[in-house]
Amino acid sequence: MSISIRPLQGAFAGEASGLDITKPIDRADVAAIDAGMDAYAVLVFRDQHLTDEQQIAFTLNFGELESYRSPGHIRKREDQRLGPGIADFSNLDRHGKIMSAEDRVWFFKLGDRLWHSDSSFRPAPAKYSLLSGRVIPSWGANTEFADMRTAYDALDERTKAEVADLICEHSLVYSREAIGFVDLTPEEIAAFTPVRHPLVRRHPVTGRPSLFLSAHAGAVVGWTVPEARIFLRDLTEHATQREFVYSHVWKPGDAPWPALRPRRGSRRAPDHTRRPPPDRLIGPRRALKRPAAGRLAANVPLPSLACPFMSRWVRAARDTSTVTPGGAMLFPL
16 A cells, blocks of 8 residues: 555644554655655654564664764663663653652753754754654643744745854753753763754755754854844744644654654754653653654664754653553654
């Protein structure tokens, strides 16, 4: 059966059907998904009951898994609960228990509620991220995606000229400072050394420009820090207006695939935010990206795609009312 895509929000998010991604897929399917990602910024696959191994196998169709010597978090290796290739974005400790509200790892994770582009703090941002819904809380925990392509299009000509050649510095230090978390060790700060990326990127296939915004962006080269941060805040407020945002309401078995992040390489264009439970989010695991309660599996590195969105998590109930493996979401990063 061929893949079909039904628009969920204009030309920004689409729901893909006609493909079982728990099984091996052929080159034609890979090409169809790539084409869908070029047209959209987020693809949602429903009722996909993925295991971690299946999620990684699916991801590898699109490139290598993102891999760096320095972690993108502060959790110690001995405290990790998931295996290689899966990044853990849950609020669970290595024993599967909800983290203490006073745990510094939890404080660090709260930064993911800010609008951000995945892996923008890496020298080569990822191409795609894959989230899969495994544990869905009783309320909340949506993942929101903001379309950086239409946000760029809506800028006035003066602002487009102003942002055209700007270079921003990105670091996890900046996004954590924004929520008041400054309790980082010298070793952690060294691991989060700022990297530089252009504020405007152009998609290598469509040629469409998009903003490359993120909570991780805390400086503009050649600008004072206060002036840079207020300017980036103004741009982010513009880019996250409701008309630019798709809010994904998670169901067990969802797998959103955002066009953003192979871990080395290129970016497309959505930005996302996550809304975790009021007290904390239940169980997102990461293989590529993160759902309200699920796993993210791989970030595929590629060479220079324009990240088409930002995202964030939304607050959610602190429970595990529904625990069901499955679902996937693809989005470019």
